[in-house]
Amino acid sequence: MIQMEKNIVSFTNNTVTKELPIQIKVENVNIFYGDNHAVKDVNLPIHEKSITALIGPSGCGKSTFLRTINRMNDLIPSARCEGTIGYKDVNILNPKIDVVQLRKEIGMVFQQPNPFPKSISENIQLPLRFAGVRSKKILKEATEDCLKQVGLWDEVKDRLDRSATSLSGGQQQRLCIARALALKPDVILLDEPTSALDPVSSSKIEELLLELKNSYTIIIVTHNMQQAARIADYTAFFYQGELIEFGQTRTLFTNPEKQSTSDYISGRFG
Amino acid sequence: MKIGKMVTDAAPASSSRSKLINEKGFFSRLTDRTSESRGKLLIYGSALLMIVAVTAITLFLTVQGLRSFVVDRLNFWTFITGTEWFPDRAENPSFGAFPFIFGSMAVTFLAALIATPIAIGTAIFMAEIAKKWGAKIMQPVIEILVGIPSVVYGLIGLSIIVPFMRQHFGGTGFNLITGAIVVGIMILPTVASIAADSIRAVPDSLRQASYAIGATKWQTIWRVVIPAAGSSLLTAIILGMSRAFGEALAVQMVIGNVGKIPTSILDPSATLTTIITLSMGHTTTGSLLNDALWSLGLILLLISYVFIVIIRFIGKRGEKR
Numbered sequence: 020m021i022q023m024e025k026n027i028v029s030f031t032n033n034t035v036t037k038e039l040p041i042q043i044k045v046e047n048v049n050i051f052y053g054d055n056h057a058v059k060d061v062n063l064p065i066h067e068k069s070i071t072a073l074i075g076p077s078g079c080g081k082s083t084f085l086r087t088i089n090r091m092n093d094l095i096p097s098a099r100c101e102g103t104i105g106y107k108d109v110n111i112l113n114p115k116i117d118v119v120q121l122r123k124e125i126g127m128v129f130q131q132p133n134p135f136p137k138s139i140s141e142n143i144q145l146p147l148r149f150a151g152v153r154s155k156k157i158l159k160e161a162t163e164d165c166l167k168q169v170g171l172w173d174e175v176k177d178r179l180d181r182s183a184t185s186l187s188g189g190q191q192q193r194l195c196i197a198r199a200l201a202l203k204p205d206v207i208l209l210d211e212p213t214s215a216l217d218p219v220s221s222s223k224i225e226e227l228l229l230e231l232k233n234s235y236t237i238i239i240v241t242h243n244m245q246q247a248a249r250i251a252d253y254t255a256f257f258y259q260g261e262l263i264e265f266g267q268t269r270t271l272f273t274n275p276e277k278q279s280t281s282d283y284i285s286g287r288f289g
Numbered sequence: 290m291k292i293g294k295m296v297t298d299a300a301p302a303s304s305s306r307s308k309l310i311n312e313k314g315f316f317s318r319l320t321d322r323t324s325e326s327r328g329k330l331l332i333y334g335s336a337l338l339m340i341v342a343v344t345a346i347t348l349f350l351t352v353q354g355l356r357s358f359v360v361d362r363l364n365f366w367t368f369i370t371g372t373e374w375f376p377d378r379a380e381n382p383s384f385g386a387f388p389f390i391f392g393s394m395a396v397t398f399l400a401a402l403i404a405t406p407i408a409i410g411t412a413i414f415m416a417e418i419a420k421k422w423g424a425k426i427m428q429p430v431i432e433i434l435v436g437i438p439s440v441v442y443g444l445i446g447l448s449i450i451v452p453f454m455r456q457h458f459g460g461t462g463f464n465l466i467t468g469a470i471v472v473g474i475m476i477l478p479t480v481a482s483i484a485a486d487s488i489r490a491v492p493d494s495l496r497q498a499s500y501a502i503g504a505t506k507w508q509t510i511w512r513v514v515i516p517a518a519g520s521s522l523l524t525a526i527i528l529g530m531s532r533a534f535g536e537a538l539a540v541q542m543v544i545g546n547v548g549k550i551p552t553s554i555l556d557p558s559a560t561l562t563t564i565i566t567l568s569m570g571h572t573t574t575g576s577l578l579n580d581a582l583w584s585l586g587l588i589l590l591l592i593s594y595v596f597i598v599i600i601r602f603i604g605k606r607g608e609k610r
Contacts, residue, residue, distance in 0.1 A: 091501060123503035133494040136517055145512065146502035198502060 039066040039252075042236050043088065048112075050083055050178035058081045059260045060101075064231025065253075066205075070228060070237045071166070072251035072268065074244055077086050078289065079257040081240045085208050087111075088238065089125040090118045123150060126199035130211040132189050132191035134183035134198070139166075143192055144181045146201045147197065165197040169227055193227065200235075207231070210238040213246065225250050244284055256280045308432050348588065354587025357384070357580035368584065375415035376568075377577040384581045386561075388550045389469035390588065393560040395536055395551070396468050396544070399535040403473030404480055405526050409515075411477075412525075412593035417510050428485070434478035446471035451543055458555055463545035466554040471543050474534045480529035487521030488514060527603070532597035535589070537562035561589045 043065035050058035051100040062204075065071050073081040083092065088111065092098040104111040111121065123146075134142050143162045144152075152158060160180065162188035166172040171193045175186070183194055192212060199207055209228075228237055228250055241247050248256050248268060255265040264271060265282045275281040282288055317325040357363045363384055371385020411431075415423030450470055454504040455462030491514050515522070537560075545557020547566060565582050572579040 044609065089501065094497070094500065119505055121503075122501055127501035129494065129497060129501075131494055133498040135495060135498065135513060145499075148502075149502065149504045149508050149512070172573050195498070198498075202503060209320075 021121040024239060025220045028279050033134065039069050040160070041065065042106070043066040043111075044103075044105040045103065046103045048084070048087065048100065048104060049078070050092070050101075051086055051099045052083075053097040054193040057085075057260055061262045063255055063262060063265055065236060065238060067236050068232060068234070068248050070232050070239060071164070071253045071255065072241075072247035073238065073240045073255050073257060074247050074283075075257035075263075079241075080260040081255075083211055084257070085210055085238060085240050086127075086248075088206070088208055090116065091122075092126065094119060123202045124204050125206040125208060126202065127194050127208045128192070128199050128210065128212050131215050132188055132195050134191050134194050135183060135255055136184055138180045139183050139186070139194065139199040142198050143201050146198060150202060165200045166194075168200055168231070169193040169197040171225070187220070189216050189223060192216060192220070192224060193233055196224075196231075197229065200231075204235065208234045209237065211242055212238050214242055244272075256283060259282070308466060314373050316346035326560045334439065350583070350587050350590055353580070353583035355584075357577070358585045361580055362600065363581070363584075368581075369588070372550055374564075376581060382577065385575075386581075386585055386588065388548050389559055389561045389564050389585060391550055392465070392544070392558040393562065393589075393592075395465055395554075395558070396540060396560055397530050397534045398464065398470055399531045399554070400473040401471060401526060404477045404529060406524070408477050408480035408529070409484055409522065411481040412488055413510060413515075416482070416485045416488035417506075417514065423485070428482070431478040431485075433484050435482060439475060439536055440540040440542075442475045443542035454555075460555055461557065463543055463547065463557050463577030464555050465544065465551045465558040466557070468540045468560075469554075471539050472536050475536065475539055476533050478531035479532055480525050483525035483528060484518075485520050487518045487525060491520065498589040509525055520606060523603050524600050525595055527600050531600075533594060535562065535593060537566045541566055561585050565589075 024233075027212075042063045043064040045061055045065070048058060048061045061084060067271065073085060075081050083098075086092045087100055088104060090111065092100065098113050101114065106125075109116065133272055135145060140159075140162045143165050146162055150160075163172060163176075166175065170173045171190060174190065176180075178185075183191065184277065186194060190277070196207070196209075196212070211225050216224065225246065231237060232252075241250065251268045253266065254268040254271045256263045256271065256277075256279075258279055264275060266276075266278050271280065272284055275284065318324045319330065327380060344608055358365050365394060368384055368386055369390065370387050371383060372387050373383040373385040374388060375383050395526035411427070416432075419427075427453055446467060449515045450467050453462070454460070454464065454467050470555070488577070495513055496509055499513040510547050540560055541563040544563060546559045546563055547557040548564065549556075551558040566577065570584055572582065
């Protein structure tokens with residue numbers, strides 16, 4: 020079974036030659052929704068300027084965990100977190116953390132492309148305006164820079180004033196990534212960013228992420244194991260709220276330690 | 290025996306055929322419990338009745354409203370631009386409806402000006418800030434406020450706002466701004482309730498997107514949610530305005546009812562609706578004044594249609610975005 024997997028999955032982009040420094044250190048994290056223990060005792064290092072994929076079947080807690088890293092779960096009144104997520108010498112889960120500033124440093128992209136119903140350029144400029152940038156010149160330069168980073172500039176440079184909702188799904192998602200880049204964050208969280216897109220748009224996003232990992236730390240939740248295998252340097256397998264296994268993607272896919280990991284990646288459940 | 294059995298055997302075959310091919314006419318199908326015809330009749334009938342009623346009202350009002358121009362030979366232009374309303378003058382009675390058109394417009398816009406900020410603020414509070422409390426307590430309270438008869442608002446205006454205006458701004462207290470305040474309070478719950486619905490209709494994904502780029506709650510509400518709700522908020526305001534425009538009783542009780550163009554918001558004034566309700570009772574059908582009042586009614590209807598067209602237009606534009 021595992022032998023077969025080796026042939027199907029190609030590891031072209033993710034050979035980790037040397038261990039990268041750790042940027043986020045997750046220790047004993049537990050997340051509850053009311054009485055529901057959604058994420059159980061997770062320990063995980065996130066390496067700088069690399070792609071870490073979180074995989075696992077639906078409802079395994081991977082998205083919940085992702086949304087804790089930039090405290091988006093604060094928006095859900097019943098959600099409660101315990102443990103530490105160490106980042107820049109602070110614990111992200113500390114109640115005193117300025118979540119507005121945190122989200123400027125740890126950006127997020129969602130499953131459904133969600134551009135604002137405003138013009139393309141306003142979509143990129145809004146985060147900067149929120150942060151207090153007023154200079155027209157800076158806003159304009161940032162728009163061009165961010166759109167170039169996601170490879171959207173040539174496609175939209177003549178219609179920056181058009182509504183962002185007029186773009187195709189794939190373009191909208193790249194615009195959302197560009198929007199997340201506008202504040203030059205350290206980390207970008209992506210919650211199944213390609214699951215609502217067609218295969219061509221998906222592969223464009225994947226290529227983009229491989230480019231972006233040179234400048235940003237990327238954590239991606241994905242349903243698609245092939246996607247994890249193609250782009251991730253590290254992969255974490257979640258099952259029923261627990262982190263079953265974490266390691267370099269190649270190791271995890273070719274030589275998993277746990278039986279349930281090998282069962283999942285070989286498609287026996289999920 | 291044998292023959293009888295054969296006949297009963299043959300019968301089901303023919304009846305199953307008749308179930309597939311319905312040879313009954315429309316009216317005989319009405320007696321059939323399983324047929325759709327009754328429901329169809331009820332729904333089509335209701336829709337038809339509605340269309341007939343609206344058309345009939347419009348036609349009737351048009352015919353009656355045009356009498357003063359066609360039968361009584363009043364000049365249409367001097368009717369809507371004239372500023373002198375002396376229908377009872379024995380010699381040379383004059384019918385200038387402009388003070389009422391102006392009064393209606395002034396009350397409507399001032400009322401909207403008073404109600405809009407408070408209504409939108411209430412809507413934001415209900416739909417964005419105190420969601421649970423807003424849905425459980427404020428929404429029902431506001432719905433009750435919508436249902437309070439306008440005469441009650443008028444009465445409150447008469448006994449509280451009129452004396453207040455008299456004390457603080459002089460005059461009788463019966464004036465344009467008092468009318469606008471009363472109507473403004475009256476349309477407040479309507480506007481707030483529709484505005485809250487339109488804010489709730491903004492997809493949560495936009496709020497999430499906003500928080501994820503480091504927006505504060507206020508920035509999210511002000512720069513993302515309100516613009517996204519934009520066109521439906523405008524619809525709420527215009528719906529409130531059309532209600533203000535059509536209000537007669539509450540306005541009549543506090544506005545002073547003087548058929549002159551007010552020179553300030555503290556002058557007594559009158560509106561299209563107030564002059565109709567005040568005068569209609571003591572006119573005889575077919576008299577000049579009666580016809581003139583019908584013409585005012587026609588103008589009222591036409592302006593109400595304009596409001597509806599504006600709402601439609603905004604709604605269409607909102608859908609396109």
